[in-house]
Amino acid sequence: MNKELKILAVVVFFTGLLYWGVEPYAHHAMHAKYDGQGNEIKIESHGFVYDGTTEANVNGVIVADLERKVMEEGSPEPKAVLAAKLAAAKDIQSKKASFWKEVGTIAELKGDATAGEAGFASCMGCHNGLNMNMGGVIPPNLDHAGALYDKNYLIALLKDPAMASNVDHKYADTSMHPMGSIKGTMSHQQIADVVAFMKEKKAAEPTAKQAFMEACVRCHAMRYDKVTQLGEAPKTKENIKTGHDIEAMKYAQKVAEEQATLATYMGKLPPDLSMIIRARSGHFMETFIEDPQTQLPGTSMPRVGLSEEGYEKVHQYLMDIGDPSKPARDIAAPWVLGFFVIFTILAYLWKRHQWKDLH
Numbered sequence: 001m002n003k004e005l006k007i008l009a010v011v012v013f014f015t016g017l018l019y020w021g022v023e024p025y026a027h028h029a030m031h032a033k034y035d036g037q038g039n040e041i042k043i044e045s046h047g048f049v050y051d052g053t054t055e056a057n058v059n060g061v062i063v064a065d066l067e068r069k070v071m072e073e074g075s076p077e078p079k080a081v082l083a084a085k086l087a088a089a090k091d092i093q094s095k096k097a098s099f100w101k102e103v104g105t106i107a108e109l110k111g112d113a114t115a116g117e118a119g120f121a122s123c124m125g126c127h128n129g130l131n132m133n134m135g136g137v138i139p140p141n142l143d144h145a146g147a148l149y150d151k152n153y154l155i156a157l158l159k160d161p162a163m164a165s166n167v168d169h170k171y172a173d174t175s176m177h178p179m180g181s182i183k184g185t186m187s188h189q190q191i192a193d194v195v196a197f198m199k200e201k202k203a204a205e206p207t208a209k210q211a212f213m214e215a216c217v218r219c220h221a222m223r224y225d226k227v228t229q230l231g232e233a234p235k236t237k238e239n240i241k242t243g244h245d246i247e248a249m250k251y252a253q254k255v256a257e258e259q260a261t262l263a264t265y266m267g268k269l270p271p272d273l274s275m276i277i278r279a280r281s282g283h284f285m286e287t288f289i290e291d292p293q294t295q296l297p298g299t300s301m302p303r304v305g306l307s308e309e310g311y312e313k314v315h316q317y318l319m320d321i322g323d324p325s326k327p328a329r330d331i332a333a334p335w336v337l338g339f340f341v342i343f344t345i346l347a348y349l350w351k352r353h354q355w356k357d358l359h
Contacts (some may be wrong), residue, residue, distance in 0.1 A: 004348060004351075007100065007161050008344075010187065019086075028340060038122075043287050043294050043295065045286045045287050045290060046281070046290065047308060047309055048290055048306060048307055048308040048310075049150070049152070050100075050103075050152040050153045050156065050303075050305065051100055051103075051104065051152060052096055052097060052099070052100025052101075052103075052148050054166075054290065054291040054293070054294055055096045055100070055166060055291075055293075056096070056097065057294070058293055058294060058297065059092060059093040059096065060093070060121060061084065062089050063089050063090055063093060064105070066085055066086040066089055067086060069082050070082045070083055070250070072320075093210060093282045095163075096163065098170065099156070099160065099163050100156070100157075102159070103152055103155050103156045103159065104152070104187070105191075105214040106107070106155045106159070106191055106192055107152050107155055109188060109189055109192040110192070110196075111192035111194075111196025111197075111199075112192075112193045112194045112238070113193070113196045113199075113200040114195040114197075115190075115193040115216055116190075116192075116193030116194040116196050116197030116198075116199070117197050118194040119186065119190055119193060119194040120194050121192045121196045121197065123142065123194075126179075127140060127141060127142045128162075129141045129143075129229065131230050133176025133258060133261055134178050134266070135176075135177075135179075135260075135265070136178055136261060136262065136264065136265025136266070137178060137218055137219065137262060137265055138218040138229070138230075138258075138264075139178075139179070139218075140214055140218055141213070142198065142202060142203075142214070142281065143200045143202060143204075143210075143211065143214065144202060144203070144204060144206040144210060144211070144214055145198045145214075146198040146199040146200065146201070146202040146203030147202070147204060147205055147206060147214055147305060147307075147310065148202045148206065148211055148214060148307065148309075148310035148313070149194060149198075149304075149306060149310060150305055151199060151307045151309060153303075154195045154198060154199075154305070154307030154340060155195050156193055156305075156333045157179075157194070157305065158191045158194060158195070159180040159191060161177045161179040161180070163300030163301045164303070164305070165177075165305075166291055166292075166293050166302070166303045167299065167300060167301075167302045167303075172301055172348070181214075185200065192355060198221060199267075204259055206313060206315050207313075207318040208313050208314070208317035208320060208322075209317050210313075211310060211313030211317060211318040212313075212314050212318070213227070213231065213302050215306060215310065215314055216304070216314065217229065218230065219266070219270040219301075220272065220273045221260060221272045221273075221274075221276050222273055222274050223272050223322055224272070224274040224275075224321050224322070225321045228255045228258075229255065229259060229262060230251075230255055230258055232256060233248075233255075234247065234248075234253060240348045265289065266300045266301070267300050272300065273318060273322075274321055274322055275318055275319075275322050276318060276322065277315075277318040277322035277323055278322055278323060285315065285318075289304055289306060289311060290303070290306075290311075291303050291315070
């Protein structure tokens, strides 16, 4: 018996070492990020709280790296170029800090949902669910905006969409964010009122699929659920005479045109997310959706602004499509483990019975 227990202990030890030690370490090493001095940058989730913290962390690393390069550079001309970049980085750092401080000030105001309804009505000219591309992307539906998005993010979005989405670098030249800015057109109180309206009147709990459709689908398709950038693909009947589905072909053309426009606007076509839940870790998904710049600096993907509850809804949909068998596996796992335990006991008893006269 002692020999069998030793063998079992060795198997359990090395299995546990691989599962809880080697695999997580390998995953971490493959996705680790480092600053200019070779120090690892730890990307932490902030619980989907939008207060400028993630920007401050990223900008702090950039500024520190440029300061180091300026000090180490000996040639006058390259040093001047680096100094100019450092000044620009510090200017951006200051603007972002000031922006989020002002967002916090607006968040403290008591919003009036009734007064905000009129202001929200002006949003419906674009956010109307008609799938009309405006400036490179389709404006999202806001039916569940109050339930999906964080209050601070909604305030920031109304105040300055590019800054709120943390893609202001994409509009550093003369180009403008498709949503435009309401600077000078809405007071702080009016912004608070519109957000109060969304939080009160547009706060019905969405299904997991509705959450994805409103937050992500204008850029990301889900081919395993027959969802495109234009929404759910229509179900059509095959044309028996020609062998082709004309309506499906027309829809495919519309999708291709929308994808081409989107790819031009974003720089490349955003990926299909059918299997993303299996390709990335939970930590990566959470921090990336919370602020894409933390994982992929310079990306054109905007911060979505989901609250923690909104993220859970989207995550659930990704799980439903990318790993639909997980609930069945979770149910079967205890039974499978139980079977192996019982089988092991029976195998040991059988071995004792067979070998009892040989010892």
